[in-house]
Amino acid sequence: MNILTISAHPDDVELNCAGTLVKFKNAGHSISMAILCNGDKGHFEIKSKELAEIRKKEAEESAKILGAQIFVGLFPDLGLHINKESVDKVVDVIRQVDPDIIITHSPDDYMVDHINTGRVAIDASFCATLPNYETKIKKYTKLVPIFFMDISSGVNFQPTEYVDITEEMPIKERMLRCHQSQYTWLKEHDGIDYVEFMKELSKIRGTQCGVKYAEGFRQHLVWGRIKPYRLLP
Numbered sequence: 629m630n631i632l633t634i635s636a637h638p639d640d641v642e643l644n645c646a647g648t649l650v651k652f653k654n655a656g657h658s659i660s661m662a663i664l665c666n667g668d669k670g671h672f673e674i675k676s677k678e679l680a681e682i683r684k685k686e687a688e689e690s691a692k693i694l695g696a697q698i699f700v701g702l703f704p705d706l707g708l709h710i711n712k713e714s715v716d717k718v719v720d721v722i723r724q725v726d727p728d729i730i731i732t733h734s735p736d737d738y739m740v741d742h743i744n745t746g747r748v749a750i751d752a753s754f755c756a757t758l759p760n761y762e763t764k765i766k767k768y769t770k771l772v773p774i775f776f777m778d779i780s781s782g783v784n785f786q787p788t789e790y791v792d793i794t795e796e797m798p799i800k801e802r803m804l805r806c807h808q809s810q811y812t813w814l815k816e817h818d819g820i821d822y823v824e825f826m827k828e829l830s831k832i833r834g835t836q837c838g839v840k841y842a843e844g845f846r847q848h849l850v851w852g853r854i855k856p857y858r859l860l861p
């Protein structure tokens with residue numbers, strides 16, 4: 629299968645679903661990561677342009693560990709709005725990847741880039757199936773299942789499916805540590821150690837399903853996107 633994540637910022641996947649991606653990869657599936665925003669607002673000292681370049685490199689390093697294809701920074705941070713321009717850009721990513729599963733943010737996530745990414749991903753994945761919805765890439769894809777990844781710290785998110793990532797945790801941590809520029813930022817801006825933050829949530833999700841570390845998901849349950857069997861590893 630082709631697995632496509634559509635996330636807002638360069639470290640969102642590593643925080644919330646990288647263990648599952650490692651599992652998919654080890655089972656022989658292909659992974660593509662679309663990171664819609666360029667991460668250019670996440671620092672106190674480094675200015676936008678330079679920061680976007682740094683964060684692109686960090687994302688590429690992390691994707692390399694996973695052997696994933698990536699698309700980074702289609703919009704600046706806080707510059708992704710729910711409109712046709714945004715949908716069209718994401719339609720072209722979807723048409724390029726031709727995914728079998730999409731993982732994105734929950735519509736009730738905590739900040740606007742995440743919320744808009746989730747909404748645009750849902751809309752774009754529908755538009756991408758329509759032959760008469762014309763974008764740069766002249767092809768149409770199938771309607772596929774969408775899963776919402778967990779929300780930071782698990783607030784307001786009750787998973788309905790769990791993936792045991794106990795064995796994948798070391799790789800998930802290595803991927804997250806690629807995002808070095810965020811270490812001081814999240815410490816100073818949010819008062820968190822991002823590795824501990826990620827592990828705490830994985831531990832809680834693990835406790836909930838009887839393993840050491842897990843990731844939680846909710847499926848977007850709408851007509852046309854549901855399968856009669858489990859899709860997550």
Ligand SMILES: [Zn+2]
Nearest residue numbers: 636637640742
């Ligand atoms: Zn984010």
